[in-house]
Amino acid sequence: MNATVTEKEIITPSEFLQNWQGHRLLTRRVIEAFPEKELFEFSIGGMRPFAELAKEMLAIAVPGLKEIVTGLQEPYEENRTAFTTKQELLDAWDEATEQINVYWQQIPLHRFRETVNLFGQYNFPAIVNITYALDNEVHHRGQGYVYLRALGIEPPAFYDRW
Amino acid sequence: MNATVTEKEIITPSEFLQNWQGHRLLTRRVIEAFPEKELFEFSIGGMRPFAELAKEMLAIAVPGLKEIVTGLQEPYEENRTAFTTKQELLDAWDEATEQINVYWQQIPLHRFRETVNLFGQYNFPAIVNITYALDNEVHHRGQGYVYLRALGIEPPAFYDRW
Numbered sequence: 157m158n159a160t161v162t163e164k165e166i167i168t169p170s171e172f173l174q175n176w177q178g179h180r181l182l183t184r185r186v187i188e189a190f191p192e193k194e195l196f197e198f199s200i201g202g203m204r205p206f207a208e209l210a211k212e213m214l215a216i217a218v219p220g221l222k223e224i225v226t227g228l229q230e231p232y233e234e235n236r237t238a239f240t241t242k243q244e245l246l247d248a249w250d251e252a253t254e255q256i257n258v259y260w261q262q263i264p265l266h267r268f269r270e271t272v273n274l275f276g277q278y279n280f281p282a283i284v285n286i287t288y289a290l291d292n293e294v295h296h297r298g299q300g301y302v303y304l305r306a307l308g309i310e311p312p313a314f315y316d317r318w
Numbered sequence: 319m320n321a322t323v324t325e326k327e328i329i330t331p332s333e334f335l336q337n338w339q340g341h342r343l344l345t346r347r348v349i350e351a352f353p354e355k356e357l358f359e360f361s362i363g364g365m366r367p368f369a370e371l372a373k374e375m376l377a378i379a380v381p382g383l384k385e386i387v388t389g390l391q392e393p394y395e396e397n398r399t400a401f402t403t404k405q406e407l408l409d410a411w412d413e414a415t416e417q418i419n420v421y422w423q424q425i426p427l428h429r430f431r432e433t434v435n436l437f438g439q440y441n442f443p444a445i446v447n448i449t450y451a452l453d454n455e456v457h458h459r460g461q462g463y464v465y466l467r468a469l470g471i472e473p474p475a476f477y478d479r480w
Contacts, residue, residue: 165327165328166327166331166334166427166430166431166445167327167328167329167334167445168328172328172329175449175453179453200362200464200467201466201467201468201469202467203464203467265328268328269328287337288477291337291341291456294453294456294457294460295456295457295459295476296460297457297460298456298457298458298459298460298461298463301457301460301461302362302363302365302461302464302465303464304363305362305364305365306362306363307363308363314454314457315450
């Protein structure tokens with residue numbers, strides 16, 4: 157994939173944002189579905205608990221958009237969001253939801269296709285980096301579904317994102 | 319989301335296809351990583367074994383594109399692909415890879431944004447239905463990662479899709 161537009165595109169920025177925020181709403185419901193203790197401690201096969209996976213999502217989304225908008229590069233910081241309870245995580249999640257909307261409106265159309273060396277590590281067109289963030293969230297949230305099922309908890313429906 | 323283009327778009331059809339096929343390559347590697355027996359039998363929390371999840375992906379991708387291209391509607395058929403071994407599943411996966419490329423080239427640009435009542439059930443713009451298929455694959459493949467970890471098997475890297 158490169159940054160030159162050679163054909164007409166099929167998804168608008170506002171549609172992409174709507175899909176992403178729909179997924180983020182579903183991820184929020186998955187966080188809510190975990191009991192407090194299991195959110196921070198339950199794991200399968202040596203994987204990270206779901207709170208750690210959510211922390212990774214928070215470490216990518218707003219800092220990534222911030223760099224795309226401002227051009228100011230900071231190293232990736234997994235632990236940038238401090239929380240020790242489910243409610244604190246949900247509050248951080250909601251704050252990120254608002255910040256994503258604010259930063260998104262500041263991305264000029266041409267910027268989506270410009271190469272951004274995100275966190276000094278991921279040198280791709282901005283839209284590729286953003287798509288990676290979304291796919292990574294869906295990937296890890298799917299893992300949260302297995303954790304919930306293993307705990308005997310019915311996860312929210314995958315299509316329920318509105 | 320609606321089918322009217324009101325702003326310039328950010329992803330081209332060929333880029334979308336490249337991302338999807340990259341994910342499908344990774345899903346193929348996840349299928350390969352399962353031992354034969356566990357692919358068809360291993361499960362956590364009452365969920366479907368990974369072969370069943372892969373069967374769902376196969377039931378959506380090519381039949382969905384076929385309906386988008388031809389306009390011919392058939393009901394969703396989970397069991398359309400018959401396989402009883404890992405190799406047969408991989409062969410079906412590779413056949414679908416080729417068919418997706420062939421059908422994709424036959425989707426006129428305007429068609430991506432037209433509403434398609436996929437399988438007579440999912441009445442959305444074609445690109446929304448296709449995005450759902452991709453997100454659904456990433457979601458279920460993430461679950462396969464947990465199965466592999468629970469089996470003590472290292473999954474392929476999430477970013478290794480080329």
